[in-house]
Amino acid sequence: MTDGAQSPDNWASNREHLEVEVPEGAVDPKLTGRRLSGALQGFGQMWQKTYQVRLDGADVTPEHVIAEWKANYGEFWPDNQHFYAPIAGIEPGEVGVINASQGPITLSTGVMVLYADERSWTYMTPEGHVFAGWVTFSSHEDADDVVVAQVQLLIRASDPIFEMGFKFGAGRIEDRIWQHTLRSVASHFDVDAEPTTEIVCVDKKRQWKNFGNVKLNLAFRSMGRSLISPFRGR
Amino acid sequence: MKGNEMPDVNLAMRVRDLGDGVRIIDIEGEITAFCEEVIVDAHQRAGDGARVVALNFLDLDYMNSGGIGLLVTTLIRAQRQGHQLVAFGLNDHYREIFSLTRLDEAISIYADEEDFLASL
Numbered sequence: 001m002t003d004g005a006q007s008p009d010n011w012a013s014n015r016e017h018l019e020v021e022v023p024e025g026a027v028d029p030k031l032t033g034r035r036l037s038g039a040l041q042g043f044g045q046m047w048q049k050t051y052q053v054r055l056d057g058a059d060v061t062p063e064h065v066i067a068e069w070k071a072n073y074g075e076f077w078p079d080n081q082h083f084y085a086p087i088a089g090i091e092p093g094e095v096g097v098i099n100a101s102q103g104p105i106t107l108s109t110g111v112m113v114l115y116a117d118e119r120s121w122t123y124m125t126p127e128g129h130v131f132a133g134w135v136t137f138s139s140h141e142d143a144d145d146v147v148v149a150q151v152q153l154l155i156r157a158s159d160p161i162f163e164m165g166f167k168f169g170a171g172r173i174e175d176r177i178w179q180h181t182l183r184s185v186a187s188h189f190d191v192d193a194e195p196t197t198e199i200v201c202v203d204k205k206r207q208w209k210n211f212g213n214v215k216l217n218l219a220f221r222s223m224g225r226s227l228i229s230p231f232r233g234r
Numbered sequence: 235m236k237g238n239e240m241p242d243v244n245l246a247m248r249v250r251d252l253g254d255g256v257r258i259i260d261i262e263g264e265i266t267a268f269c270e271e272v273i274v275d276a277h278q279r280a281g282d283g284a285r286v287v288a289l290n291f292l293d294l295d296y297m298n299s300g301g302i303g304l305l306v307t308t309l310i311r312a313q314r315q316g317h318q319l320v321a322f323g324l325n326d327h328y329r330e331i332f333s334l335t336r337l338d339e340a341i342s343i344y345a346d347e348e349d350f351l352a353s354l
Contacts (some may be wrong), residue, residue, distance in 0.1 A: 013334075040336060
């Protein structure tokens with residue numbers, strides 16, 4: 001890591017609440033005024049999930065991988081998930097909006113860029129997101145000098161409803177999203193490789209003191225909006 | 235991170251035993267995601283039989299977001315072992331990072347070692 005990569009400006013500035021400029025075409029997640037929420041503020045068990053793909057044969061540097069990944073971030077996602085990148089790009093303090101479709105429901109949420117440098121960047125979630133924590137995208141060279149692209153989550157389900165969802169399949173959906181993303185990143189560099197997945201339960205305990213997070217659940221808001229929307233304009 | 239994939243580790247951690255179950259980990263260098271082994275080792279040495287472990291950030295050169303993740307997993311280990319994890323010596327920038335990431339809601343922060351010792 002170079003000295004230039006070690007700037008305090010790599011971090012978002014401190015803030016009490018989020019302010020979000022919703023990109024055109026996105027369903028507004030109404031995040032303005034919400035606080036950020038890390039893994040310590042969530043409800044469920046804490047998980048560290050690490051997904052990696054080796055870009056064997058690609059003539060790239062970790063810096064190149066991260067630059068391309070940032071520039072094409074939304075395109076690497078599955079078709080039913082839409083990421084509206086901040087207008088200013090993936091820069092510290094900027095907020096990206098996510099519209100994720102599951103059947104007739106579109107979950108609208110977002111993430112703030114907590115940290116970004118030449119070899120990594122990290123999203124932090126807002127209150128009410130599916131999980132509370134951090135998602136870090138990074139690239140490095142392994143012991144064989146092969147460049148690796150990595151996604152690492154340190155998360156808890158935000159509330160009891162989402163925790164139940166994780167137990168009944170949402171966790172596997174999450175895995176598939178990041179495996180798909182890494183396959184897409186590899187494909188972008190003309191590499192056909194299968195990602196690896198490592199899942200570690202960091203804390204088995206649920207944080208019952210955060211049971212009340214359920215009142216901020218963004219899925220409830222999204223479901224309500226989806227149910228009302230057919231009647232709008234009549 | 236696997237053991238044979240440890241680029242750019244520039245971190246030293248020294249454990250001081252102040253007696254009565256109070257330990258200090260002096261941090262010197264950079265905390266990144268690649269420092270897991272150094273931090274786990276230092277915390278194991280400090281945490282055994284401790285009632286409070288203080289992280290001294292006075293000589294911290296840099297921390298990225300991977301470092302925040304390591305502090306969270308260290309905090310969980312401390313809770314499992316039944317001792318308190320606190321911090322001192324953070325400069326204004328990293329105090330703000332602790333606030334932004336809401337780590338300060340779980341890790342008590344003191345200005346310096348004197349302030350920490352006065353709290354015991």
